[in-house]
Amino acid sequence: ACCLGYFRVHRQTSCVENLAYGKRVWLNYLHERSYDLAKLVDGYDIPPRCLQIDNSFTNEPTITIDLNKQHQVAGVIIKGLETFSHLSQSDYMSIFNLDRIYVYVTREVYVDLHDSSSSLCSFVTRLNYSVYSQRLHFICSKPVQGRYLHVKATGIRLSTITAATTELPLATNYSYQHYYRHTQATRQKNLFKANFCEVYVYN
Secondary structure, eight states, rough: OTTTEESSSTTTTEEEEOTTTTTTETTOOOEEEETGGGGGGGGGOOOGGOEEEEEEEEEEEEEEEEEEEEEEEEEEEOOOOOOTTTSSSHHHHHHHHHHEEEEEEEESSOOOOTHHHHEEEEEEGGGGGGGOOOOOEEEEEEEEEEEEEEEEEEEEEOHHHHHHHHHHOOOOOHHHHHHHHHHHHHHHTOOOOEEEEEEEEEO
């Protein structure tokens, strides 16, 4: 077994440093450190130390980890749940609305949406159920240099959800509160959840 803060990329390889271990982590660009999110980089990947994120407040929830300095990131491993047996029925069903998980590495704190391809390490999709694997391995096509690691989850895009969102009333008395309630109701129809236990980053 490896010491805390180290891990094996493959079972037969030597232990390497986890660049994410003990680092500052936050969700959806909220820079305050969350002690719950700290479970993702505490070196333990057992279920009591796992977290569930969803799209209740944003369509594409994003976990950001500050690696403290620039690194040449070669890959990322995310440990997920080994079993879903303890989940409620609603939590279990919402897992299957998860479509893709992206990993980006950036020099600045945000992902540049106009140049995201240059900071993309890799991604997995629901194709062949890859996104539901107990061990997600993101191998960068080439090492990506940066200080900030971003893990972004996206859900399936249902035509009915798209239609409901685009057909918003245009009346002048349609308030922001109405829009917010409509958006939340629409999102609930397509709620997805992702379960992460530990994030490992290597160079």
